Amino acid sequence: MIVCIAEKPSVARDIARILGANSSRDGYMEGNGYQVTWTFGHLCTLKEPGDYTQAWKPWALTQLPMIPQRFGIKLINDKGIEKQFSIIERLMQAADGIVNCGDAGQEGELIQRWVMQKAQAKCPVKRLWISSMTDEAIREGFAQLKDQQDYQPLYLAGLSRAIGDWLLGMNATRLYTLKYGQNRQVLSIGRVQTPTLALIVNRQKEIENFKPEPYWVLATVYRDTTFTATKGKFTSKEEGEQAFATIEGKPFTVTSVEKKEGKEQPPQLYDLTSLQVDCNRKFSYSAEMTLNLIQSLYEKKYTTYPRVDTQYLSDDIYPKCPQTLNGLYQTKFGGIAPYAELIKPIGGKALKKSKRVFDTSKVTDHHAIIPTGVIPQNLNDAERNVFDLVARRFIGVFLPDCKFSTTTVLGRVDEVEFKVTGKEILDPGWRVVRERYEAKTDDEESKKEDDEERTLPTFVKGESGEHKPTLTEKWTTPPPYYNEASLLRAMETAGKFVEDETLRAAMKENGIGRPSSRAGIIETLFKRHYIKRDRKRLIATPTGIELIDLIREELLKSCELTGIWEKKLRDIEHQKYDAQQFINELKQQVTEIVQEVMSDPSNRRVTVLSDAELKKLKSPKK
Numbered sequence: 001m002i003v004c005i006a007e008k009p010s011v012a013r014d015i016a017r018i019l020g021a022n023s024s025r026d027g028y029m030e031g032n033g034y035q036v037t038w039t040f041g042h043l044c045t046l047k048e049p050g051d052y053t054q055a056w057k058p059w060a061l062t063q064l065p066m067i068p069q070r071f072g073i074k075l076i077n078d079k080g081i082e083k084q085f086s087i088i089e090r091l092m093q094a095a096d097g098i099v100n101c102g103d104a105g106q107e108g109e110l111i112q113r114w115v116m117q118k119a120q121a122k123c124p125v126k127r128l129w130i131s132s133m134t135d136e137a138i139r140e141g142f143a144q145l146k147d148q149q150d151y152q153p154l155y156l157a158g159l160s161r162a163i164g165d166w167l168l169g170m171n172a173t174r175l176y177t178l179k180y181g182q183n184r185q186v187l188s189i190g191r192v193q194t195p196t197l198a199l200i201v202n203r204q205k206e207i208e209n210f211k212p213e214p215y216w217v218l219a220t221v222y223r224d225t226t227f228t229a230t231k232g233k234f235t236s237k238e239e240g241e242q243a244f245a246t247i248e249g250k251p252f253t254v255t256s257v258e259k260k261e262g263k264e265q266p267p268q269l270y271d272l273t274s275l276q277v278d279c280n281r282k283f284s285y286s287a288e289m290t291l292n293l294i295q296s297l298y299e300k301k302y303t304t305y306p307r308v309d310t311q312y313l314s315d316d317i318y319p320k321c322p323q324t325l326n327g328l329y330q331t332k333f334g335g336i337a338p339y340a341e342l343i344k345p346i347g348g349k350a351l352k353k354s355k356r357v358f359d360t361s362k363v364t365d366h367h368a369i370i371p372t373g374v375i376p377q378n379l380n381d382a383e384r385n386v387f388d389l390v391a392r393r394f395i396g397v398f399l400p401d402c403k404f405s406t407t408t409v410l411g412r413v414d415e416v417e418f419k420v421t422g423k424e425i426l427d428p429g430w431r432v433v434r435e436r437y438e439a440k441t442d443d444e445e446s447k448k449e450d451d452e453e454r455t456l457p458t459f460v461k462g463e464s465g466e467h468k469p470t471l472t473e474k475w476t477t478p479p480p481y482y483n484e485a486s487l488l489r490a491m492e493t494a495g496k497f498v499e500d501e502t503l504r505a506a507m508k509e510n511g512i513g514r515p516s517s518r519a520g521i522i523e524t525l526f527k528r529h530y531i532k533r534d535r536k537r538l539i540a541t542p543t544g545i546e547l548i549d550l551i552r553e554e555l556l557k558s559c560e561l562t563g564i565w566e567k568k569l570r571d572i573e574h575q576k577y578d579a580q581q582f583i584n585e586l587k588q589q590v591t592e593i594v595q596e597v598m599s600d601p602s603n604r605r606v607t608v609l610s611d612a613e614l615k616k617l618k619s620p621k622k
Helices: 009-019 079-094 106-118 135-143 148-180 193-208 237-247 272-283 287-299 315-330 340-346 381-396 429-437 444-452 484-492 501-510 515-527 542-550 559-573 579-598 611-616
Strands: 002-006 023-025 028-031 034-038 044-046 073-075 097-101 125-127 214-222 225-234 252-264 402-413 416-427 468-475 531-534 537-540
Touching (some): 002 079, 002 106, 009 135, 044 106, 073 079, 079 106, 097 106, 106 148, 125 148, 148 542, 148 559, 193 515, 193 537, 193 542, 214 237, 225 237, 237 468, 272 287, 272 381, 272 484, 287 381, 340 381, 381 429, 402 429
Parallel strands (some): 002 034
Antiparallel strands (some): 023 028, 214 468, 252 402, 402 416
């Protein structure tokens, strides 16, 4: 008998149906030589400190650092989990072979490996590795089962991550709580959550310490068009007034009219972070809500595996794309086919194949998030919004580039030069897929695009006439508070807020956290009362600010250092770095952190806020 183990009952039922295991049993399905069972996500976890030695059960500074000789796992203490595990254990010990059908990623690998270890499974193990839950993908996956050993580096990376988080989290949390927490507040410290909190706190301090400075902008209106002086800002009013005086009453002359045609490529396909960013900007969905929605669409077979950090497809996906587009063409919501008109121009022709979309070398375990071609049914509004973004982004990559012309007009009054730029869309190309959201977005990016896309009147070189000059006083502004979209971007690029797609892709290797874990990290900061929401803004609470101020060990709060750890974990996955070396380095670092904090002679304490006090907390005015 072959035992297949999936990560959720719903996934197990789909697999059982394809394999012909149609008889329901307690905790599994059976038939056709297969028994298909399931976990509920994590059934096992790393042992807690008190499981290693009684001395580590009570929290005491004298027992730090806690570094087990050998890490062990245990079942999570839950009646339902214990019951399901005993079923899995019985099936595995009698099995002729096992197929690991866990989610195809680092965490999915870890979940199932721990269960197999705990169940003391001895038979050969194969790995099902698929990127979507369609019947076709499941059948293909079972026809090409891989050897479990092929995924050993993935498991070692997941195990190293779990052990690293245990070493730092368990030791640093007890250390800071006992030293600075007034015996009232657990001060949770984590390898990813603390640098993320530091990003929010440091930005907030930058805003609070910001001193606005005045500057003056010289502009003039000629033929209902505002031209701005090319000299830029005047830092003193006198200098601005002097320039204003030289042009007042003198004619404005157009000195140059330059028209350039350009092309704009479609945006790349979605990875999880860019999808979370867009859902936050367009619909105000939290990162966690977006992850739950796209996970639901994946499990319903409408989109591919979501926990990905690549925006590319492998070349073998290209022949399947017409079929996917056909599914979208037939998709209807409320009797309306929203994608039919968008797909018509490319139907029946060879699809465009761009290196920005299809590049096998940029795909490791999974490709970008795309629709599967299965026609969606019964989606709620939020699921539909997320599906719609993924569908339109996918259609867009096969549409032509957007063609536009940029007109730059220079003018002069006396010795002062002025300039205005306008952009005119000549052929929208891929931009037709964006139209549904134009009215919805109210962020800075959309406003900037609206400004750029104004069409100018026709100007002729040498023309001249009256104009109305203005000298406007303005003030420098602080950087904006983080919202979830901008925080996700900063986490992805280890603290540097990068919008450029190419540059961002190059920095992803050093991002903090994994795409799948970032939403959970942000939620943890809310639960710990370290941050709170103020409309879309993320605001650090006094507890969060004081905690970051307390931490003098750069290692705990530096995005760059945490980004380097993240790169090492990725390198373990790709067999470029040794897992044992990673753990040994962390043990050394944790020991040093404990020694440094213990030797702090100050009597510093952290403010502790109740839920009621947190609600009363006034948000910053800026």
